[in-house]
Amino acid sequence: MDSNVVDYSTKIPNNVGLTQDRQVLRALEGWHPGYLNWWRDMGPEGFQEAMVYLRTAYAVDPRGWAKFDYVRMPDYRWGILLAPAEENRTIPFGQHFGEPAWQEVPGEYRAMLRRLVVIQGDTEPASVEQQRHLGKTAPSLYDMRNLFQVNVEEGRHLWAMVYLLHKYFGRDGREEADELLRRRSGSEDAPRMLGAFNEATPDWLSFFMFTYFTDRDGKMQLHSLAQSGFDPLSRTCRFMLTEEAHHMFVGETGITRTVQRTCEAMREAGISDPTDVEKVRALGVIDLPTIQKKLNLHYSLSLDLFGSEVSTNAANAFNAGLKGRYRETQIEDDHRLENATYPVLKMVNGAITKVDEPALTALNMRLRDDYSADCVKGLLRWNKVITTAGIDYQLKLPHVAFHRQIGEFKDVEATPQGELIDAATWKKSEADWLPSASDGDFIASLMRSKIEPGEFASWISAPKVGIDNKPGDFEYVRLAA
């Protein structure tokens, strides 16, 4: 069969020949009801019956791979989609550099590989759980639809990881797949594996920040895994990246539209001082300093997802050929890193110091640097909106030492500029740098649902272009009667 085309004849759409793979098909069919239960319990709350204008993949080739239609979310055709196989692909890094890519799991790396898949898999349902209450306060049907699109695709990404677990990791893999449905974001008893995925996503600005910053971590991780010498993982992640791009888009444009609306409102009201928070808030928009605080929070939480700057696990995974660097194949070096070094920011004698570490163990740091560089692009756009509106304010990424729970800086306090401070100073200024409860209350007060086609909440602008080129008043979600 043509592996570019998705087979919808089975219960589980796929391009991996599931009909010929009875065992895996049976395992997946066994997992399916559990997944649907999870979706009903933990998926978007109150909108399970709504008809949502969603895109569904029907092919995996980059041109025109999706079609749009109204779907009830529980009926969404989650499936198994892998990017087309590259012929004669070789392992692009590590000690097996240049050897043919593995089509089966190498025994000695089974545990490591399973762990990578499980950690990646755990983040996918987590964000759905974190965002499940947001439908009720959507600022427009357009945004609501984007939220649900992100949600169903995160669900599909879970399927992608579960397929790998079922197909390649035997009984342990099946158990892990069940565990992915058992853990719950923020649960005391069975929390999601990574900290940022147990934080609440209380409002839409958080959602945009999450999709911009936290999903971007996901993008970096997927890029690294897309390099994997284990070809099925590589192909899975490559296809996931095509979907992930939409999530970044939702975050970036969401923040742009929020900033845009704030600037417009300020200009209309003749307010030029962006720090005059009360006046700005009185306009029913979110003041720029609060947006900066949200940004500080989500950026710093997302940096934690990269783990310790110096990491044996990362080194092992690279050396084993399981997880590469961002755009590995475009980097010009020996792809083995046995003797290379990489500069890492560390705490040395109480000061933030750049130290050269063996490049192999500094891979988390490198990926995080690539991530930070990638984050900057959005800021340029947002700041352009602010400058164009004639307002003297710049959104900035905080320093990597700011508000960290993992890595070198977890035991110190630092300002967003990266100046080390004591705990008392931190306590005094925390509310200037991170969203306070009252900031949260204010934002929450703006979160009023707008469900008339073409209407938008007071705090956010309309998008420039509709999804699937639909007009501004398109009914993206048909709410159940």
Place this chain on the structure above:
Amino acid sequence: MAEHKLANGAARIDFQTEPARYRHWKLTVDGEVATLALDVDENAGLFEGYQLKLNSYDLGVDIELADALQRLRFEHPGVKAVLLRSAKNRVFCAGANIRMLAGASHAHKVNFCKFTNETRNAIEDASRNSGLSFVCVINGTAAGGGYELALAADHIILVDDGSSAVSLPELPLLAVLPGTGGLTRVTDKRRVRRDHADVFCTTEEGVKGKRAVAWRLVDEVVPQSKLDTAATERARERAGRSQRQANGGGVKLTPLQRKFNGDAIDYTCVNVAIDRAGQSATITLHGPDRDAPTNTASLTELGAEFWPLRLARELDDAILHLRNNEFEIGTLIFKSTGDVERVLAYDTFLADNASHWLINEIRQLWKNVLKRIDVTSRSLVTVIEPGSCFAGTLAEVVLACDRSYMLIGQREGDNKPPATIALSALNFGAYPMSNDLTRLQSRFLGEPHRVQVAQERSGEKLEAEDADELGLVTFALDDIDWDDEIRVFMEERTSFSPDALTGMEANLRFGGPETMESKIFARLTAWQNWIFQRPNAVGEDGALKRYGTGQKAAFDMRRV
């Protein structure tokens, strides 16, 4: 990698500490339940050059644990159950610190493993003999030595959060073995099926949840939200079943009086004199300077000053110091001074009041100090001269040694009466070795009736020829041969390979049956230490050396 230096310019590893100085453990007592919470200060390693991340430990962490266990026994007689847990979120203990091991000398590694084994045994000993029940609460990763610590407890609770697991990842991860009795406790204490154990010990990430219970690796799994309640309940239940008799307050283990003067270390009733040229140290034990009490009323008042307790603590510290700081001192020579009858009177007091909680603890302490001597990898010899007092409990030191020399009669120019030794009731059961036999039973494996014969002479002051006749000493020598024989023995001993001696002595000391405890030490010595020396572990391309670099170890695939 160069060997690590002690942190903060310390001159030696010191085994003395107290709760106020702990960096890694917190000991709290709430009625009958105490909590020992592990909260390792990652920047307070014993040596320079590593950080103790994720509650990983080095010898310094274990020294505090050993101290806390001792204080629970002496200072807190009202405690009946102990919660062993982590104060860190979602991590219990990641085991021995790998970078510490990679940078440590082989001798340090071995002695580190030995001490941690002794400390795990001390947990089990406190449970068995002091009515202190241990409940381990695993709230996150428990890997390697972390799980081995848990294995020492009576009851293991593992959080059921879908990710926390217990594991012994040493083999797949580091190409070594769990060095703190892990494999032995898995098979002999937890009685895990051998094939399950095989899977468990080759799975780096370990086993979690229901399977951990089904495979007997833990006793129960509990959700996070119920973890504290379950832990408290289990501790209370166990406290309720404890036989521990809480009579009055505890006895404060005051700091030892100890002076280092060049090559001499002086305690109140122990002196250590190091002879560097002769590669030996003479440890002189001083008998009591006053008579034994007549009743237990004054006992708690005497507290740590009570001679048997003071001597045991000082001797323990001296042995540990020599073991861990003086690697080139290959022979330990035990001597004593004091009054045999007075020592016997103390033994009578210890025997008559065995049920008193403090006497019990002192006897258990002596048992453990003597066991510590048994497993000390140095040649051990007792020299029994006029004026010595190797009686009863102190005679155990003679029996613990590889050899003993006793002078017949007086020395020329010395009017001290001839040396005598004596046995007491305590030589016949109070101080079992790790093989669960008394030292006399171990000594007379082939002639068990000799134990009976010796027992009939219990309480009698025995001169050299009698002692020899009874088989209690190796050589009885007169003044003419004495100096020369001892000189020759010392010269011969220092000419042998220390490794071969260590192996031989360990083989000969523990004849007879095995127990879990003796197996643990034997396997540590034989297997773990062998593997630790092999290039597959410690060679330039070995797993331990390459750990943390991301590069894979290169193994010599030939089976040996």
